[in-house]
Amino acid sequence: MHDLTLAANALRLLAIDAVQQANSGHPGMPMGMADIAAVLWARHLRHNPADPAWPDRDRFVLSNGHGSMLLYGLLHLSGYDLSMDELRRFRQLHSQTPGHPEFGITPGVETSTGPLGQGLANAVGMALAEQLLAAEFNTPEHTVISHRTFAFVGDGCLMEGLSHEACSLAGTWGLGKLVVIYDDNGISIDGDVKGWFGDDTPARFEAYGWRVIRHVDGHNLAAIDAALQAATQDCGRPTLICARTVIGQGAPNKAGGHDVHGAPLGAAEVAAVRAALHWPHPPFEVPDAARAPLDARSRGAAAQAAWQARFDAFRQAQPERAAELQRRLQGELPPGFEAQCAAQLAAVDQRAETIASRKASQNSLTALAGALPELLGGSADLAPSNLTQWKGCRSVVRAAEGGNYLHYGVREFAMVAIQTGLTLHGGVRPFAGTFLMFSEYARNAIRMAALMRINPIYVFTHDSIGLGEDGPTHQPVEQTATLRLVPNLDVWRPGDAVETEVAWQTAVRHRRTPTALILSRQNLPHQRRDATTRAAIEKGGYVLVQERTDRPLQLVLIATGSELDLAVQAQAQLAALGVNTRVVSMPSCFMFEQQEAAWRRAVLPPGVPRVAVEAGVTAGWRQYVGLEGAVVGIDTFGESAPAGDLARHFGMTVAAVVDAAQRCVQSAAGQVR
C-alpha cells in the first residue's frame, strides 16, 4: 500500500498548493478524504480516462463539492485530459478547475456539486438509471449495463433534508450498486458538529433499509479497501460506509479544526505539511511513483474494450435493441419523431377540446410515450392530480425489476435532484410533477439543472388562484414569474391543449435546457388557429388574434395560460367598442427571447400600447408593457374560495381586461407625442 500512501499524499499536496496559489478554496476535505479517494480510484472505480462518456463507466460523485481539488487531483493523476496547468489555474476565470466541480467544464466531472445534499441525490438518480436500463436491456446472455455509483458525502450533506428524501428512496428502490462514503470528520463550519448534529447516522440509514459499514478508519488504507470490497458485494441494498477521518489530515497544526475547512493553510503550514509527509517536491510536481497507482489509462482502456466486446456481441444478437440502447444513450430522438409530432399537433388541434392543460399534458405525454420509450415519468405523490401517468406505464418498485414510472413520495427536492442524476446518467428521459407551489421545495435543484445545461422536464400543475379552495398556501402567485428569472430554464404556460402539445414537443427537443410546464387545474377553452399560427406557437410568443388591418393597431393584449381566453374575449369586446386590438399569446418568454428581433418586433410592434394579462405578480411583465402599459395580475397572496369567486375577487375577468385596455389606450392617446 506504500504507493497508495504516496498517491494520497500527492492528492493532499495538489489540493493545498492549488488552494494556496488561488488564495481561496477548501483544503480540509481533500486532505481528510485523500486516503479513501486513493483506494477507491486506484482499486475499485472502473473508468476510462480516455473516454469520460463511456456509458458503462462507474459514476463518481463528489457531493461535498467544496473539496473540488480532490476531484481535480484524481482526474489529473488518473489520466483525464486535465493538465497540471489547469490545476495551477484553480478557481481562475475560464479554467477547467472552477471552485466547485461543474459538469461540462471538466472531463470526468459527472455532476455539478457544491449546494449540499444534491450530489448525493444525483448519485441516487444515476444508480437508479443504471438499474432501470439494466432491467430493460440486459439479457441472460448479454450484460451491457452493469456499473456502480460511488458518492462522497460530508456531515453537511447528511444534515440536509434532501439526504433523507433521497436515501429513503434509494432504500425503497433497493439500489444495490450505490455506495456512499460518509466523511465523518466531526467538523463543520461552525465547529465541532456535536452541538448541532446528534444523529446516530448508521441507525438512521439502517432505518432506510441500507447496509451500513460502521467504524471504518478513513486513514487506514487496508481498512478502507476492505470496506469497499464489502460494499461492492451487491446485496440488493445501497451501502453507506461510515469513515472516521480527520479534516485536514496531514496538516500538523491545523488538522482536526474547522479553520482548515475553507481557507488556504498559509505558507508556513503548507511547509509544515511537506515536512510532516516527507514530501520534498515543489508545488504541482508529482513523482511517477505517486502517479502510478491512480493512472487508470491502460486498465480503463482494457475495461472499456471488454465492455465493447460484450456490446458488440449484443449488437450481433439483437441489432435493433442495441441500436435503440445506443440511440438513447446518445440522447437522440428516434427517426420519424418530427413527423409524429406534426401529426399529433394536428390531431390535438382537430379535437379542439376544452380541457385543463394538466389533462392536455397527460394526453400529450401519452402520445409521446409511444414514440419515446426512454420517457421516465413520476410525481411527488400527486400522480392523480398532476396527471403524469399514462396508460401502460409501469411503476418502479424495486429498481432491479425495472419500470418507467417513479412514485417519488412527498419529496419534491429529491425528485428534481434525482431527475438530474437520471438525466446525467443518460439512456432515460425523465419528467415529473408536483403542484407549482411545491416547485419551491425543489427550487435549487431546478436551478442546478439549468446551470448544467441538461434537459429534464418538470410538470407543475395547479398553477394559479384557479385551483380554488385549497387557498393561498397552495395558490401560486409569484412562482411562474420567479421561475422565468432562472437563466436557461424554459418556462411554458400554455393556454390550451394545442399550446400544451407544442410545449411538450419543445421540451422533448431541448438538449441543453430544462423545461418547466406550468399547467392549469381547471378547463381551458380551445383557441382556433390556422396552420401558420399553429406553427408559430413554438416561437414562444405569436399573434393569436390578428387586429383589423384596415385601421391602425391601437393595443396589444399579451396573455398566457388560463388568462389567454380572457384576452381573446376582451379583444372581441374591444373590437365592438372600436378599439383595434391584437392578442399575443406568450406561452414561453424564453423561446420568444430567442427569436430574431424582426419576429419580436412583428409580434410586439414598438410604440403600440400593451396590456399583459396573467394571474400572478405583475412586475415581470413590465419588460414587455413598459411603464405606459398595464398589467392585469395579482400582487397579493390568494384566498380560499371557489375558483369563480376568486376570479371575480381578484379581478381576473374579461371586464377587468377591457377596462385596463381602454384606460391604456386613452392614456396613450392623451400623451403629447
Place this chain on the structure above:
Amino acid sequence: MHDLTLAANALRLLAIDAVQQANSGHPGMPMGMADIAAVLWARHLRHNPADPAWPDRDRFVLSNGHGSMLLYGLLHLSGYDLSMDELRRFRQLHSQTPGHPEFGITPGVETSTGPLGQGLANAVGMALAEQLLAAEFNTPEHTVISHRTFAFVGDGCLMEGLSHEACSLAGTWGLGKLVVIYDDNGISIDGDVKGWFGDDTPARFEAYGWRVIRHVDGHNLAAIDAALQAATQDCGRPTLICARTVIGQGAPNKAGGHDVHGAPLGAAEVAAVRAALHWPHPPFEVPDAARAPLDARSRGAAAQAAWQARFDAFRQAQPERAAELQRRLQGELPPGFEAQCAAQLAAVDQRAETIASRKASQNSLTALAGALPELLGGSADLAPSNLTQWKGCRSVVRAAEGGNYLHYGVREFAMVAIQTGLTLHGGVRPFAGTFLMFSEYARNAIRMAALMRINPIYVFTHDSIGLGEDGPTHQPVEQTATLRLVPNLDVWRPGDAVETEVAWQTAVRHRRTPTALILSRQNLPHQRRDATTRAAIEKGGYVLVQERTDRPLQLVLIATGSELDLAVQAQAQLAALGVNTRVVSMPSCFMFEQQEAAWRRAVLPPGVPRVAVEAGVTAGWRQYVGLEGAVVGIDTFGESAPAGDLARHFGMTVAAVVDAAQRCVQSAAGQVR
C-alpha cells in the same frame, strides 16, 4: 370513554358534512385522526378558548394541514369564537374556515399549514421558544413559562426532507415538551405508501434521540390516552407517538383507501357514515353530549387563572423581569428604542467605514442585541461567514439550559421554518443567516412567513458574483429579484454600512412583515449623506447624489448594494462629460412602493431616462426604467474567478454604467417628442 367516542364522531361528521357542502376538501384525515384528536383535546391539551393569545397555553399544530376541518371542528366544539355558521362556510371567500388552516384568520390556529413538513418544523420552533423562555425567566420559586407543544403529522410530513432537519435538531436540543403524533395510516395520494415509503420510522426517530411510543391503536381511546400520558412525562427528549389509524375511519365503503383523502365522500357514503356511526343528527348539529367532553371553556379559564396567579406572584417578586417578559410576549420594542436607533445610525455614519455589508450587519446587530435581549440569532452552519454572532451571545446546546444563538447546522429549510415557530410562539425575536443562494432551500418557508404576516429576519450574505471563486453554484444572480416578488417580504440590499444599519432597524420595527437582508461578502465604501438624506434611507428609495439643479436633469441612475458605488462613480464621470445625472439608491423596493406617490415621483421624476445597476437579472428593473431605459446587470449564470476579474468579465464596472447611461441619454434625445 363513551362521550369521547361521541365527540370523535361529531368531529368526523362536521368534517364530512363541511366537505360535502363545500364540494371540496379532505375528509380522510379528520376521520382517521378524530379519536386521537378527541382524547388529546379533551384530556391533555391545556388551553383557554376565551383567550387564544394566553402566552402559557399549550400549542397545537396540524402539520397535515389538509385535514383543516378536524381543527375547525375542535376549535368550535372547544368553545373558541368560531361559529357553526363559519363551519358551514368552509372554503368560501373570507370565511374563517379556509381550505388550509391560516394563522390570523381563525382564533386558535397557531400557524398556517398545508405545505407538508413545515408545521412540524414550526412546532419544533414553538417548543424551542418555550424552553428558552423558561430557562431565562422561570426561577426556583416562580414558574411562569411551562407548556407543551403537540403536533399532528402524516406520512407526507415524514417523507419531506424538512422533517429530517427539524427532528434532528429537536433531538439535539432535547425538546422534552414536544409531542408529535404520527398518523400512520399507510396511505398517501398515490396509494399504499409501501411502494415509496419504506422507512422504519420509529428507528429513524430513535436515531435522532427521540422517545418513540410504538404501535398505538389510533382508534382505541384508552390506548391513545395511555400513550399521551406517557408522552407528557418529560424525559428531556421529544416524543413521537406512532398511531396506527385507518384513513376515513367510519366510512363503511371508502375507509382505508386513497379516494377518501382529498374529495367529498358523496351523499351516499355520507349517509352510510351516519348509519354506521349511529349518528341521527342533521349536518352541522352536534348534541350536547358530544360537545361536552371537548368544551374547554371552564377548565381553560381555570387553568389560565391559575397561571395568572403564578404570574402575579412573579410580578410581585420581580416586577422588572415580569414587565420585561410581558413586553417581549407582546412583541413590543423597549422604551427608548428609537432614541438608541438614532444614536446608532449617527454613530455608524460618523465611522464612515469601508466594510462588507455582512460585517456592517454584524456591527448593527451587536448594537441592537444590547437593546433587544429577545434577539435570538443563528445560522445554517455559516456563522463565521454570515457574521451572525455577536460578542456575548450564548450558543444553545440543550434548550433547557437556554441561550440566544442557534447553530442550525446545514439545514436552511428547518432554520427558516423553526424561526417561524419561534416568532409565532412569541417572546423571542429570531434572525438567522445562510448564503443568499441557499435561501432557495428554504424558499417556501420564507413565503409562509410572509403569508402569515409575521416578522422574522433573514440574513442572506454573499449576495452576487462579488463572492468570487466559489463559482456559479454559489453566486446569486436571480435570487434577490425572485425574493422581491414574494408579497409582503421586505428585501433590503443595502449599499453601505449606513444603509445596513437602517435595514436592520426597519427589520426590527416591522411587526407584520418578514425581512430579508441581502448582504455582500466584499467591502463596500461609505457614502456621504447629510442628515436629511440619512433620514430618507428608510423610505427604501431616495436621492443619494443630487444632480446640478441649475440645469435640466438628464438621467437617473438607480442602484442597490455593491453596485451603489459604481453608480456614484459613474455619476461623477457623467458630470464631467456634461450629463446631468442623479443617483437614486434603492435598497428596498418594498419600502419605496409603500411611500406616497409624491415621494416616488420626486425621487424618480417621470420622463427622465433611467438606468438601473444591479449585479443580477435585469427583468425586474424594467418596472422602474421602462422599455426606454437600460439595466446594467447579469442575465447568465456566474463564473468561478476572483471577484475583480468577474466584475470586468460581466461588465459590472463604472465604465459599463457610464456607457449605458450615455447611450440611454442619446437615445432619449433622439426620440421625437
